[in-house]
Structures are given as structure tokens and as C-alpha cells.
Amino acid sequence: MLWLRILSILLAYVKTKYFLKYRTRDQLEKYQMKRLAKHLRYVCKYSTFYQERLKNIPLTMTMDVLTTFPTIDKEIMMDHFDDLNTMGIGKEEAFHVALEAEESRDFEPMINDVTIGLSSGTSGNRGLFIVSEKERNAWAGTILAKLLPQSIRSREVIAFFLRANSNLYQSVSEGRIQFHFFDLLEEIKTHIQRLKQLNPTILVAPPSMMRMIAEYVDQGELVLQPKKIITVAEVLDPIDKNYIEKVFNQIIHQVYQCTEGFLAATCKYGTLHLNEDIVVIEKEWIDEKKKRFSPIITDFERKAQPIIRYRLNDILTIKEDPCLCGSPHQAIEQIEGRCDDIFYFNTNDGGSLPIFPDFVRRWIITSAPEVREYRVIQYQDSQLEIQMEPLTEHMKEQVENRIQSFLKEKNSVIPTLRFSKYQPNEKGRKLKRVERHGAF
Template sequence: MIGLAVAARAYARARWRMARLRDRAAIERHQSARLARLGWYLARDIPFYRGIDPARVGSWPIVDKATMLANFAAMNRAGVALDTVRAALARGEDRVEGHAIGHSTGTSGNRGYFLVSDAERYVWLGTLLAKALPDALWRRHRVALALPGFSRLYGAAGGGSRVRLGLFDLTEGVDAWAARFAAFAPDTIVAPPKVLRHLAERGLVARGTTAFAAAEVLDPVDVPAIRAATGLPVRQIYMATEGLFGVSCAHGTLHLAEDVVAFEWEALAASALVQPVVTDFTRRAQAMARYRMNDLLRLDPSPCPCGSALQAVAAVEGRRDDLFLIGATTVTPDVLRNALLDADPRIDDFRIVQTGPTAVAAAIPPGCDAAAVRAGLRVALTRLGADAAVTVSHGIPATDATKLRRVRRDWDHNQISAS
């Protein structure tokens, strides 16, 4: 009951902030106050940050996954060692020294490991519900969560009397829980786009269901099937084991959670995409301050019809690990995705993979125009000054990866310097 009270309080505070933060000036004042409070906490209670100037956020170190793993014990309040967390997870445990623990899916080759307090889990739950289900105080909801990794970390927070959560483990496969999912009859679903699409195509998504895509890039090819089933815009929840970063409004616009996270932006050369550096105000058990994410975002400067002043995101385009590196040219995932989809409107699934220093392989469904796809990709690459051999095959290869990455770089550019 104490946890639900924390969630209810976080819900109320989030709703109050959403009503109060109506312009950029208000958002910046709010963030400035929260950052000042966080700075003093970090300097006093987190060993890694002792010696920082709490008032000069720009002087705090920017950290990434490698830094966090190398300094894990010094970056959490309890001093829990990384080996302790790994060993507990290997034994099937999800708690260490009174903290919930978890890890990322490790799709980039190495896992991130995280711990949160129970209070933080309920704050996360309340904040998410306020943004995704603002009517939860007066309307009951049945929310199905079909998510990897962090669903175990946060799902145990449970729901309240008006929100019932159903957890569906992706590692078991959809067939293992399809009947239970149908019996649960959710009015809201949070799942990766490929799972939402699969459920929709199997007739398991009812008309009027609110569908939130999470954990993967929402590709345009997945949207029509999901929207046809629900009759509503496909919304997104932008979150990871690092935290909650954004939620779409009812219009389908993804708004960043700038009331609980401060975002800094690192520009990508010769691209409109940016890479976020995040500072989470709600995290205390483990610091999440000036953490460089691996994601690539396209921001949207247009005002949203919902009236929110929170920064809108046109798309989460992919990951920095999946930038194609061809000679001296860097090619972003959105360029390749758009070139392929523009080549043939019949394409409803695809893969584009950099397989070598100047080799790109694409896979498309049978019957689609391979010649047009090859030409389209060649034109897009040439326009950027990248010279690569492009091959196109029919048939989408099966994958057992936890996260679907339709555009990815399998070639390790470090092999050149190592050879």
C-alpha cells in the first residue's frame, strides 16, 4: 500500500507539472531548480561525483555505458558492486541489498546493468500513468506489458485499484501466452512494434485499444497494420532501463519527459539527427546524470495540437552503433530506410545491413522490386559521397534477437585497424 501511495503521489505531481509547464521558459525554470537540487545530492552522496561543482551542470562529467560499468559501485548510493549484480541476476534473483536490479538486452554487444529503489519504481509507474493514461483516476484500465528486460525491473511495481497490469514475457514467444493475452482483454497495450503488428494481424487487438510502441524503433511499415486494428493513432513510450524519456500524446506526437529528465543534444555531423545526453531528476539510488544515450533522434520544431510545450520528437531513428561507415562517409539509418521504402510502396518489411567496409545488403519481401531498391539505395549513398556495393535479395531472414533492428551495421570498422 505504501508503494501505491508513492505512485499516486507521483501521478498527481506529474499531472500538476503537465498543467503548469506550458512554455519553454517554465520548463527551463523547473529544470534549473531540479538540477541544482540534484547537484548537491550527487556531490554529497554519490562517490563518483564528489568534488563536482553542484551549481555548474556543464562541468559534470558526461558518462556512457562503459563509464558506468567501470565505476558501477561508485555511481550508486549503496556501493553495490557490478559483480554482485551480475551474480544475483545469474541466479535468477531480481533484488540486491533492498534494490531492484536489471539489465539491458545487450543488442549492442554488452549489457548495461542498473538498480533502482522501490520508491523509484513507483515514481516511475505513477509518472508513466499520468502521461499515458491521464484518466486513470476515474476510469479502469487493463494494461498489457509485453516488453524485454526492463519490464521485469519495473513491472513488479504492479498497478493500482484502477489499473490492472498483465505481464507477457517476450522470451517465451507470443504463442506461449496468446490465449492468456486474449483472456486478459487489454484496453491498452505496450509492446515492441513487431509484437503489436503481430498481435494485430492475428486479430488479438480489439478496436479502440490504445497501442503504445516501445523498446524498438517504430518503423513506418508497422504502423498501418496496428492502426487498422485499433482505429487510433499508434503512440510511443520512449523508455529504456536507463529511464522514462518520452510518451506520445493522444495525437500520436512523442513528447520528451522534460519534467523529469533534462536533455542535452550532441549534433551528428552532416545530419539533422541528434544524440541525447540525459539527466534524470528522479534517480537517487544510482546516478543517471549527463548519461550519453546511444539513440539517434529527429526533433520536431512544430507545435503539437495537444498544446504541450514539451519537446516533440519526429522519430527515434535508430542507434549510433548502426551508423553505416563507408570510407570517410557516415550514413544514418533514416537515409537508408527512406530510400528503400520510397523505391517500392509494397514493401512491408525489410532489412538493410552493412556487411563489410563497402558492402550493403538489403532483404525485401518476395515480389517487391529488387532493381528499384538497389537503384534507390545506390542513389542515396552516392548523393552522400559513399561508394558501396549494394545487393538485394528476396525473403526476410528470421531473427532470434530480442530487439528488431531493421537497419544495422554488422561490420566492425575496428577490424581494419586491428588487422
């Protein structure tokens, strides 16, 4: 029923936008714990997996109690899929429905009112996610509240680029808001034509696609004046952020969301804040200075497939200066990348030196400021491949000197460096500028 759907989207919108006005961190944490206690009691009632594992949930929850609960990850979630979800959906059936929909691309994978989603990954390692109708509506309302530049009453034309799983939803209207979906696998020329016709007020796309659109604008082949630009789904590298901001002459907004949850969004100042009104995020520190962490997330809104102390493999860095918006939600400097993309070098005394993606970025950007595009890959034997555009002898020399002196200072064995011209990203593939290949 459409009216029911719109009503529940509106409810979530109004709640997020107007009613969650805690001023202090303390008030926020109290709110979280109250919601969490209620949520955990629900989960224990309907999920066999948690019935067995979460005993004695106190009336008043605290972080100390939460941290005694077991953590899960994608593997555990998939191994216990049938017992863990609260909708009685079996893994086999869900996979079957999802894969069939993906192949035919003409229907949305659903069992009863529950949407089935597949996360990317190698064939044996794909995650299966389920979301109820109610959860989908709440998600839509929350995302609108956090991202619409004005109110829900203003007219907006949103161009949304995503890897489409189906041919449905080419265009959808929700009141005064029109959504137009663009399939990332389509030709860029087709996108540009459609953008010309639609003249969107809000652009939502992964940074690699946003950059391509910006290049058309930069070259005068496309005229666009969106009110808001939002990047999703890929790490926003400073080199792309700066370029897109310069071309459109405005702040770039970001949404950090994955199949596991809607985790962060930018405020009007462009600062990413964790969505602590719907998730509790524990910080697992991964550097000595306690600047970088991997999030452990507990979503207190998701009931169909509970996400409780779910370990994510991402690297987030804390923003130390307070944000001008005054939100008590934790501010994030950047989403640096995946833990899998931390580089490792052998040290001369037989140890191993981890180098975070941000350092690798700075090696390139600071020693070759004229670089427009780059990619650095570390291979299993710790060799580095460095792709740059443009690529001159002088740039090679600068980058090589920088890397060598940095690693020498850390007493590391110097790897072989291989330079080549920048290879454009394959269509439909996520852009990673810093990447490690192969497991160690």
C-alpha cells in the first residue's frame, strides 16, 4: 500500500529531522542505551542465534555490558544465517532468489515482504542481506532527512548512480522528489545525455563517476548547477575531492553506507558524522596514537537481520577539532580505506612495517603535486606498482626519493618500484587508488 509506505518514510524523516535534538554526548548515549535494551529483548525473542548467546540483558544497558557480547563478522553471519535472522528465511532459498533476480535483472529479489540483497565479493564470499519493508521505509526517511538540502517540501530532481541489480526503478517520484536511477554499467555518453535533459538538483554517485561528470563540466560539454553533490560507495580520495569541489565550486558531501548499515553522513559543513542515532559504534583502535579505528557496529533499528557487534574491515580516522555544527555525533576526518589495503614492508631486523593508505596517498600527492590521477598497488612480494597521469621522469624521481627516504627512516627493506601510465578504472569496478593485491 503506497500511502502506508509514504507515511512510514515521512515518520522516519520527521523523527530524524526534528525530534532527535539531544545536545550533549551524554544525552545521546542515554538515548542509544535505552533503544538498545529494547532492541536486544526483541532480538532474543525471535533469533535463535541470540537466544543462545545473549543472557541476562539488564533493564538499563551500558557500553560495558554491550562489550561482553560476542562480536560477529560476515563469515559468522553467513554460517548462522538461518538461526540469526528473525524472519525464518533460509540461506539456500534467499541465495536462489537473489541470484535469479541478478541474472534476469527484471525483478526485485523478495521473499514475502523482505528484500534480499547480495553484497559484492568473490563468488564463495558474497554476503546475503535481508531488509523488511518497514526497515526500507525507515532507511529512506532517515537518508532523506540527513541529505536533502532543504525540506522534504522543496522540489528536487535526484540523479542517483548505482550498480543496478534490476531494471526497475528507472525513475520514481515520492511527493515533490523525483529519483532517477543511472546504471553504472551504462556508457558515460548515455549518462551525459540524460543529465542534460534532467538537469538534476542533487547528484549522487561514486567518486569515480562523479569525477567523470566533473570532467565533462570542466571541458564545457555539460552545464550542471546542482544544489548538492553526494559521493557514495567508494573511498573519496583527496585528489578527486579537490578536483570535483573545484569544478562545481561547492562542498562535496558523503554517505558512508554499506549492506551492513547506514553509518555516516556529512553535515552542512561537509564533516562526516557517525549515524549514532541508529547505530552504536565501538572503536577498535588500530594505531598507537588512537586516531584510526575499525568500527564494530550495533544497529538498534534492524530487526529482520540483527547486526550486533558486527566487525567491519574499514579504517576510519577521528576528526580531532570539533565541528562547527555542534552535533554530538562523532566526527570523522575520513574513511581511509579497507584494512586489507594496509601495505606491509619487511624491516631490516626481520619485523613487519604496516603503512596506512593515507601515507601512501601523501607520498604521491606531496612529491608530485602536478599528478591528476594515480594508483599504487602493492603485490605479494611487497613490490610497488605506481601508475600516474601525467608521468614524467622528474615525477618518477621525486616519488622514488620520497618513498625511499620514508622507508629508510623506518628501517625498512626498500621494495622495487615499477612506474607506468595511469590505467583508467574498469567500468562498474570500484575505484581504489591505494590497493594491496593478494593475501599475505
